[in-house]
Amino acid sequence: MKPLSRRDFLKVGGLAFITTAGATALSQNTKKEEQGHTHESTSHVMQQGDHGDLPGTVGEVDHEANGFNPTDILTDFDYGEVSTLPNGQTLREYNIISFNKNVEVVPGIEFPAWTYNGRIPGPTIRATEGDRIRIHFSNGSNHPHSMHFHGFHPGEMDGVPGTGPGGLVEPGGAFTYEFDAEPFGLHLYHCHVFPLARHIAKGLYGAFIVDPKEGRPPVDREMVMVMNGIDIDFDDANDFYAVNGIPFHYQNHPIQIHVGEKIRIYLVNILEFDLINSFHLHANFFNYYPTGTSLIPSEFTDTIIQGQAQRGILEFSYKYPGMYMFHAHVTEFAELGWNGMFEVMP
Amino acid sequence: MTQTTPQPTTKRFTFRTFILLLIPIILLAGVIALFLSTGGGLNLQAPVPVENLDVENYILAHNNIDLYVRNTGPEELTIASVIINEAVMPFTVDPSPTIPRLGTARVHINYAWTEGEAYGVTIFTSNAIPFGVDIPVAFETPRPSQSTFWGFTLIGLYVGVIPVFLGIFWFPALRQLGRRTMTFLMAATAGLLIFLGFDTLAEALEVAAEVPSAFQGIGLIAIGSVATFLLLDAISKRQTEVTGSETDRRLAIALMIAIGIGFHNLGEGLAIGAAYNVGEIALGTFLVVGFIIQNITEGLGIIAPVLRDRPSIGRLALMGLIGGAPAIIGAWIGGYTPSPFLAVLFLAIGTGAIFEVVYEIGKLIQKDTARESMPLTVFSGVLTGMVVLWVTGLLIK
Numbered sequence: 001m002k003p004l005s006r007r008d009f010l011k012v013g014g015l016a017f018i019t020t021a022g023a024t025a026l027s028q029n030t031k032k033e034e035q036g037h038t039h040e041s042t043s044h045v046m047q048q049g050d051h052g053d054l055p056g057t058v059g060e061v062d063h064e065a066n067g068f069n070p071t072d073i074l075t076d077f078d079y080g081e082v083s084t085l086p087n088g089q090t091l092r093e094y095n096i097i098s099f100n101k102n103v104e105v106v107p108g109i110e111f112p113a114w115t116y117n118g119r120i121p122g123p124t125i126r127a128t129e130g131d132r133i134r135i136h137f138s139n140g141s142n143h144p145h146s147m148h149f150h151g152f153h154p155g156e157m158d159g160v161p162g163t164g165p166g167g168l169v170e171p172g173g174a175f176t177y178e179f180d181a182e183p184f185g186l187h188l189y190h191c192h193v194f195p196l197a198r199h200i201a202k203g204l205y206g207a208f209i210v211d212p213k214e215g216r217p218p219v220d221r222e223m224v225m226v227m228n229g230i231d232i233d234f235d236d237a238n239d240f241y242a243v244n245g246i247p248f249h250y251q252n253h254p255i256q257i258h259v260g261e262k263i264r265i266y267l268v269n270i271l272e273f274d275l276i277n278s279f280h281l282h283a284n285f286f287n288y289y290p291t292g293t294s295l296i297p298s299e300f301t302d303t304i305i306q307g308q309a310q311r312g313i314l315e316f317s318y319k320y321p322g323m324y325m326f327h328a329h330v331t332e333f334a335e336l337g338w339n340g341m342f343e344v345m346p
Numbered sequence: 347m348t349q350t351t352p353q354p355t356t357k358r359f360t361f362r363t364f365i366l367l368l369i370p371i372i373l374l375a376g377v378i379a380l381f382l383s384t385g386g387g388l389n390l391q392a393p394v395p396v397e398n399l400d401v402e403n404y405i406l407a408h409n410n411i412d413l414y415v416r417n418t419g420p421e422e423l424t425i426a427s428v429i430i431n432e433a434v435m436p437f438t439v440d441p442s443p444t445i446p447r448l449g450t451a452r453v454h455i456n457y458a459w460t461e462g463e464a465y466g467v468t469i470f471t472s473n474a475i476p477f478g479v480d481i482p483v484a485f486e487t488p489r490p491s492q493s494t495f496w497g498f499t500l501i502g503l504y505v506g507v508i509p510v511f512l513g514i515f516w517f518p519a520l521r522q523l524g525r526r527t528m529t530f531l532m533a534a535t536a537g538l539l540i541f542l543g544f545d546t547l548a549e550a551l552e553v554a555a556e557v558p559s560a561f562q563g564i565g566l567i568a569i570g571s572v573a574t575f576l577l578l579d580a581i582s583k584r585q586t587e588v589t590g591s592e593t594d595r596r597l598a599i600a601l602m603i604a605i606g607i608g609f610h611n612l613g614e615g616l617a618i619g620a621a622y623n624v625g626e627i628a629l630g631t632f633l634v635v636g637f638i639i640q641n642i643t644e645g646l647g648i649i650a651p652v653l654r655d656r657p658s659i660g661r662l663a664l665m666g667l668i669g670g671a672p673a674i675i676g677a678w679i680g681g682y683t684p685s686p687f688l689a690v691l692f693l694a695i696g697t698g699a700i701f702e703v704v705y706e707i708g709k710l711i712q713k714d715t716a717r718e719s720m721p722l723t724v725f726s727g728v729l730t731g732m733v734v735l736w737v738t739g740l741l742i743k
Contacts, residue, residue, distance in 0.1 A: 052409045052455075052456045052457045052458035052459075053435060053436045053455070053456040053457070054436075055433040055434050055435055056434060056435075056436060057427070057434060057436070058436040058437075106426065106427050106434070106470075107426070107427075108424060108425075108426030108427065108443070108472045109426040109427055109470055109472055109473075109474050110472070110474075111474065232470065232474040233470075233474050233475065233476050239429070239468075239470070239474075239476070240434065247434065248434070332432040332433075335432060335433030335434065336429070336432055336433065336434055337434060
């Protein structure tokens with residue numbers, strides 16, 4: 001604190017006086033003002049009740065210009081181009097290109113993102129354990145990028161600089177990553193070129209699902225949710241938080257499900273700059289399968305925490321119809337965009 | 347056809363002169379056009395848009411926060427998102443989220459704030475550039491009404507008018523003093539004013555930092571202070587020409603001291619009013635008492651030049667009002683429409699006025715010392731004046 005100047009003293013001294021002298025007068029005044037104000041903004045009062053607006057965005061981002069809609073991403077599983085290899089193994093081939101793209105993340109603000117196939121998160125790559133995965137990656141941006149998959153694979157397929165041509169693909173370059181999909185579970189992929197935090201935070205990430213050979217028990221609906229942050233002013237701190245790219249999307253567009261429907265969510269945390277993220281489901285509990293590597297749930301809970309790159313599978317169904325929130329129970333993330341609604345219909 | 351003889355001795359503003367004056371301006375327009383069309387060979391395309399947004403004021407009402415913002419950047423900008431204490435809030439902007447250069451707008455948020463808590467507001471423009479304002483202590487912003495009006499009047503009365511009048515009440519006693527003591531008092535007044543002048547200038551410089559850069563706070567100080575100094579100087583010279591009477595001249599100086607102190611107190615009133623609005627409230631009634639003690643010297647300064655005359659009570663009262671009452675006006679302005687721009691301007695005017703008055707007193711003292719040399723009286727007087735303010739300030743802080 002800087003030392004008080006004479007004028008500071010005047011402020012303080014003067015205030016001491018005005019506080020005592022004008023206190024009664026002011027409190028009377030406040031009541032009058034409140035009445036006056038209520039009168040002049042009836043429309044707001046009707047919307048807000050008496051407790052202000054709820055956090056959220058007004059208006060809609062341009063999904064068409066963005067090239068993706070989080071509502072679609074939810075159920076968009078990419079099984080690739082399927083063929084069978086001479087040895088009988090299933091081959092899944094994917095074409096992925098990285099390029100720069102301005103994404104309107106909040107109405108009126110475009111984020112100069114780096115994307116896989118023009119979307120945040122990138123395609124949800126899905127295969128069955130033991131399948132042959134072949135990713136034809138080409139770099140259409142003006143920065144070197146790579147694809148680093150979590151899972152078993154040879155070192156030269158790791159997508160990390162120093163591991164060969166796939167570790168750093170120059171602008172205009174291409175590389176094919178090839179490996180067997182294993183172990184089964186819920187994984188992820190992301191760019192691993194340095195500076196790593198920036199390459200991830202700019203949007204180069206996606207979910208990678210490996211189903212067990214015998215499959216998981218059937219459910220009515222499956223969804224993928226990739227929890228991300230948006231550092232819009234590049235100060236290495238997130239300004240907005242989201243699931244599947246766009247803050248508040250599922251708050252503004254509730255996910256419609258039905259009472260009794262079995263829901264499975266593939267939840268991935270790819271948040272940068274913040275150490276943990278979380279998922280909390282309202283008025284319900286879920287079975288949780290960390291990393292999805294076991295068919296036996298580890299926990300029956302309503303809140304889980306995930307560190308950076310942690311992921312897991314949630315299974316639940318709703319008992320009663322209604323509107324139910326799901327959000328990060330790191331609540332400041334919720335009010336900065338990581339908030340959604342399930343609209344449970346009878 | 348009779349030819350009129352040209353008058354070469356008289357300089358006349360002819361069409362030719364006009365054209366000659368115009369030529370550089372036309373050339374200037376050409377150069378600017380050339381620069382704008384070619385870029386002057388410089389690559390002036392900024393990689394990132396330069397934007398600047400100042401939150402000039404905020405008003406808190408029940409469940410509402412209004413931010414008054416000004417675009418002080420070089421180009422228009424658009425407000426795209428408002429975050430309050432780590433929560434994205436819906437908002438409206440009146441008249442438009444797109445604000446032209448130097449334009450203003452009101453950002454309205456329905457927000458259930460809590461009395462006494464602190465809030466940090468971040469405004470993002472469409473280019474994702476954040477601008478913040480802190481609300482250190484949230485409370486209902488006072489609005490113009492009879493009662494707050496009376497509250498601000500009362501505070502101005504206590505910090506401005508009353509101390510000045512208390513000082514003036516010394517008049518009868520001080521009249522009994524000898525010439526040398528009176529000169530000492532005049533010198534002390536000059537000392538007081540020099541101290542106040544520096545204080546006012548320092549405050550002007552401090553507030554100038556809050557003025558949007560486009561409005562050039564430092565330039566405002568230069569304009570306000572120099573113009574005031576020269577204007578008062580001109581007025582005083584004119585008065586001397588008209589009346590010439592030594593008594594009237596001293597009265598005029600007393601009046602000018604009152605005006606100078608009046609501007610100083612106006613600046614103080616602005617600060618008090620503005621501080622009240624942003625909730626910088628700290629209790630300490632004894633500080634007000636200390637303040638009255640310190641400002642009593644201002645009244646003393648006003649009467650010092652006229653001690654050997656017999657000004658009417660009405661005149662003395664008028665000068666007291668001129669010196670003290672601006673504190674009330676300042677509190678009103680500061681309380682209802684706090685504006686760093688106005689504050690800097692008033693403080694600059696105060697600085698100019700005070701230093702001009704010091705100059706006038708200096709001339710009076712010179713007349714006294716011409717009759718009787720008393721260098722130590724002047725030295726000790728000026729020093730006393732400054733030390734008195736410094737010491738009383740010390741006691742209070």
